[in-house]
Amino acid sequence: MILRLLLHLLLLFMLAPLLAGIIGKTKATFAGRTGVPFFQLYWDLGKLFKKGVVISRTTSWIFRTGPVIGLAVPLLAALFLPFGPVGAVFSFNGDLIFFVYLFALARFFTATAALDTGSSFEGMGAVREVTFSCLVEPTLFFILIVLVRLSGSLTLSGMFGPTLVASWHSAGASLIIILVCLLVVTLVENCRIPFDDPNTHLELTMIHEVMVLDHSGPDLGLILYGAAMKLLIFGAMLVRLILPFSLGNFWLDLMLFIVGLCGLAGLIGVIESIMARLQLLRIPQLLIGTSLLSFFSVILLLR
């Protein structure tokens, strides 16, 4: 148990910033540039944690709480999810709902912290973030319902457990559909193109980035670290869905998991390189589309 906890945390802390580096490097390669080093985010985080903080006088304690919860939530959520061969640390019946609403809690605090600054930009960002996450929630639940139904387990560790291999044989169509939906959810939740542009400097077009404009120093570091971990958590679910089998050796399986995550980061980099951003008005339409698609995968199972 303790060993698993340590391994989990080690993977989470050490691997998360690398994914951002891989995405950046892939995009740079497509654009014909050298790009920043793979390990840039590690240096950035180190730099931010050494800095001081500037806090607006109009804010209250909520503003300081946002970043802390932004890091605490992915940390806690990760422990309910198996990372490749490393099983979940905690597990109880119905923990999938706890898992989903942990992220909702983080969103609540990030959005409230954004509103706390009183800036019109951050207010707009908060509104957009909350709207889009409302639309993502049904998709996420349909995905989980499919997995519950297939595995017969109400825990995340059971749903992403060894039964997945058999499920691919019995209900491949449903799983392919939820795989696509989960990729969309991952892109939306992690503010990637085509839904949001993490690299833009244009406040009026931002969704997530604009909410954290007023944070600086260690607070910003916590937010960036939390965001990287969130990507790793969603990535872990995707990788587990794509590569459910076991090679029989713990270390080989672990390698497979890590390679899978890096491959996924590369895929996100490719998507960001060959697509433009969606118009903000189109995002809800697309999200409703994925909700319907994921609902269809449930119907496929029930027929």
Place this chain on the structure above:
Amino acid sequence: MTESVYLKNGGMTPVAAIPRLEYGDFGQAIVTQVQKGQARVAAYFAVLSDEPGAVLEIFAILARERHGDLAVFRTLVGERFESLTPNCSQVHLFEREIAEQFGVIPEGHPWLKPVRFHRSWRPDHDAWGRDPAAHPLVGDLDFYRIDGDGVHEVAVGPVHAGVIEPGHFRFQCYGETVMHLEISLGYQHRDLERMLLGGPHPATPSQIETIGGDSTVAHMSAYSKVIEGLTGCPAPARAKAIRALGLELERLANHVGDLGALSGDVGFLPTASYCGRLRGDYLNMTAHLCGSRFGRGLVRPGGVLFDLQSSLSARILAALEDCEANTIGAIRLFFDTPSVLSRLEGIGRLSRSAAEDLGLVGVAAKACGVPRDCRFFFPTGIYQQEFDELITDENGDVFARARVRSREVEVSLGLVRRILGNLPKGETMIPMGPLPPESLAVTLVEGWRGEVVHVGLTDGTGSFRRYKIVDPSFHNWSGLALALRDQQISDFPLCNKSFNLSYAGFDL
């Protein structure tokens, strides 16, 4: 038809030859011609008058595309006069400018607010009764406001997230929808027009070149042609060709850069990166020509300071060979990607009638289907033989503005080749004599952003009594404000980039 003087582009007339109309006839002449679509207001400015009973003498320059000439009118006004704006919206900003400069009141102006927030040129006369001792606070404006449930105001700037010029934008929004945008500039005001009075001074060419740094060649060509027009000594043919080369390279660099920036704003990486680099390549070609990437020091009254050796010509052609394929490729990729097109089409649409009413020029006007190009309608120099490809588009949206740019890039590439391959022989510089007294000369140059208008007016000693500069941005900022109506506020950066107007050129 009202009595007037009609000039060709670059033409000169003694001031005495311009009939001085009664203000009523003057207004009538402008309003009628503009409303009939025969003319548009290219420049409209005032000078102090010594005539008894008058405060200002107003000059109007109307550009008449169909006739290929410029009509000049003048009139006398007092402290208060009736505004022409209610009947001719093209003069709305010009009248505000005159009110701010001289502290006079155009009565009945529907939107009489400061333009650049500077003190009146006439001490103790201020149209808004502001403190004459203190410099007005830039941006201190009574913004248009909308109240109501769910309506909110968003203020952007003057300091922006990108490395761009300062300007303030005030949005009245209903949710994500923009109901009204008001743009307040003036942060870059350097009082250029007053610095030029009494000139030309030794510093004048440098000042002209920095009206808007991205349109150096356009503004300097216009200034040089004003001086050449006044003295009656046209620049040699070879110099004109080299100027045109500089102008087209400037157009290429900026259009390619703009397409790249548009691509960056929609989050499409490949074209953004390639065009960013290619813009540098085109700037470097200008640097080969004159040592400055922005063409500073290339053009001077009387000709150009740098001759084009045949070896240099070959070098630029070779560099162009390389760039052309890359440019066309990057642009094609941009317009062939469905996710990009869906992001551009239908955004920031401006109707043709609005563009005509506001008197828009350049890329913004062409994208609405309004044919506006000085190279075509008022050609001088090499454009008389070499230019016949007037580009327009129809929808007036971001896509149309991008496509006008991409097609102009192709035309300019061809032009640069033809200029380099067919350079007239001869000298590149002739000496200029002194300026004649009491004369007026007008020049229109099609810069990459649109029409650059310079008007030189000399006093009894042959010095500048007034030097009027109209950058295309002066007309087009209102177009941007109108294009944002009923748009998503998140689309503002994209719309703004598709116009890509100059702050410095507006603020002067």
